[in-house]
Amino acid sequence: MNMPRTIAEYLQQLRTALSGADPALIQDALYDAEEHLRAELQEHPGMSQEEMLAKVVGSYGSPEEVAEIYRDQEIKIQRALRPPPPPKRHSLLGRFFGVAADPRTWGSLFYMLLALATGLIYFIWVLAGVSMSAGLALLVIGIPFIVLFFGTVRGLSLMEGRIVETMLGVRMPRRPPYQLAGKSLMSRIGAMFTDARTWSTMLYMVLMLPLGIIYFTITVILLSVSIAFVGSPLAWTFGDFDHELATINWGYGMHVPTLGDALVLCVIGVLLLFATLHLVRALGRMHGQIAKSLLVSRSSN
Amino acid sequence: MEDIAGLLKKFQKELSAGTVSLVLLAVLGQSRQPLYGYQIAKRLEEVGEGVLAGKQSALYPVLRNLEAYGLLDSEVEPSVSGPPRRYYRITKLGRETLREWVAAWSATRDSVDTVLQGGVI
Numbered sequence: 217m218n219m220p221r222t223i224a225e226y227l228q229q230l231r232t233a234l235s236g237a238d239p240a241l242i243q244d245a246l247y248d249a250e251e252h253l254r255a256e257l258q259e260h261p262g263m264s265q266e267e268m269l270a271k272v273v274g275s276y277g278s279p280e281e282v283a284e285i286y287r288d289q290e291i292k293i294q295r296a297l298r299p300p301p302p303p304k305r306h307s308l309l310g311r312f313f314g315v316a317a318d319p320r321t322w323g324s325l326f327y328m329l330l331a332l333a334t335g336l337i338y339f340i341w342v343l344a345g346v347s348m349s350a351g352l353a354l355l356v357i358g359i360p361f362i363v364l365f366f367g368t369v370r371g372l373s374l375m376e377g378r379i380v381e382t383m384l385g386v387r388m389p390r391r392p393p394y395q396l397a398g399k400s401l402m403s404r405i406g407a408m409f410t411d412a413r414t415w416s417t418m419l420y421m422v423l424m425l426p427l428g429i430i431y432f433t434i435t436v437i438l439l440s441v442s443i444a445f446v447g448s449p450l451a452w453t454f455g456d457f458d459h460e461l462a463t464i465n466w467g468y469g470m471h472v473p474t475l476g477d478a479l480v481l482c483v484i485g486v487l488l489l490f491a492t493l494h495l496v497r498a499l500g501r502m503h504g505q506i507a508k509s510l511l512v513s514r515s516s517n
Numbered sequence: 518m519e520d521i522a523g524l525l526k527k528f529q530k531e532l533s534a535g536t537v538s539l540v541l542l543a544v545l546g547q548s549r550q551p552l553y554g555y556q557i558a559k560r561l562e563e564v565g566e567g568v569l570a571g572k573q574s575a576l577y578p579v580l581r582n583l584e585a586y587g588l589l590d591s592e593v594e595p596s597v598s599g600p601p602r603r604y605y606r607i608t609k610l611g612r613e614t615l616r617e618w619v620a621a622w623s624a625t626r627d628s629v630d631t632v633l634q635g636g637v638i
Binding site: 277281 | 556562572573575577578582
């Protein structure tokens with residue numbers, strides 16, 4: 217590969233060298249490199265970009281070397297930060313109940329409950345922002361308002377990324393995507409509109425409301441039903457079932473519930489509870505993929 | 518001969534991987550004001566090649582990791598040219614960890630030195 221002559225070229229080569237790696241990792245690596253290169257350039261005002269880069273390839277590393285370092289580091293991060301994988305269980309029973317020992321399950325569960333709140337906030341924010349931008353576009357303050365609004369959407373996207381990574385265990389970027397600085401203000405504003413990620417982020421935020429409602433409802437209903445079933449022997453012990461106020465029907469006709477009925481319900485409740493955990497974990501995995509595909513830019517450009 | 522050079526490089530890389538977290542934490546522990554990545558790289562450059570085993574790009578992911586563990590705090594400040602800079606400072610947990618790490622490093626260094634000077638025979 218030939219020597220990069222401008223910072224943009226260096227970053228492009230780094231992107232190429234990292235192609236195939238996790239998009240989140242690429243975004244972080246580009247951010248770090250740009251910060252370092254620009255600091256170097258500022259430190260030596262007399263130097264041209266080309267001279268500076270020739271020097272930097274020695275100290276910071278050539279794009280290939282940097283890519284190598286980041287790939288190495290990523291393997292270590294994955295090992296150090298991730299909770300140890302739950303022990304592999306082979307029996308069907310172990311696999312079914314083992315879901316409770318997987319930290320990802322509980323993360324997903326919490327995310328599902330939180331999704332209603334965050335989904336509502338994102339939805340309102342984007343809807344209010346878009347409609348106000350459209351309204352103000354006719355006025356002078358329209359453009360600054362839109363830019364400000366896009367900026368907040370990026371901030372929210374980064375925050376959602378952190379939430380998704382901690383709770384769902386999907387690697388998300390820790391730094392915003394780099395922008396080619398040095399371009400004129402207008403072309404940077406233009407880039408905000410042509411960047412597909414801006415629009416996909418807003419799509420994600422709008423989508424979060426219906427998704428959040430679905431996640432929340434499914435989780436709350438299934439959890440409360442299964443916990444109520446699990447507690448039915450307790451209810452039977454302390455409740456008053458002698459006056460036929462409550463009846464149960466398994467399909468063989470109605471009768472006043474006995475302790476046996478309560479115990480059967482309890483077993484069904486336990487099974488339902490674990491099935492819910494499975495469902496929640498699967499939903500979490502699916503949502504992680506949605507978040508990744510809409511919030512992280514692909515390395516194609 | 519090529520073999521020895523290659524092995525040396527590998528050894529340097531391993532040494533640096535083991536010590537770079539300690540060094541970065543120490544630099545930020547001694548600094549009065551928060552520092553950004555480039556400043557830290559330049560300070561280490563003055564000390565010599567040994568610490569980072571070559572490439573300065575290695576320190577950014579490590580800084581981010583230390584932050585993820587809660588040993589460092591960071592904030593972004595806009596700069597006149599280029600992207601905003603991320604300034605790091607050490608946290609209370611970071612200082613306590615640093616103390617432990619320094620003790621562990623001293624113990625390791627002392628025992629390695631003893632072995633190298635023939636103390637085991």
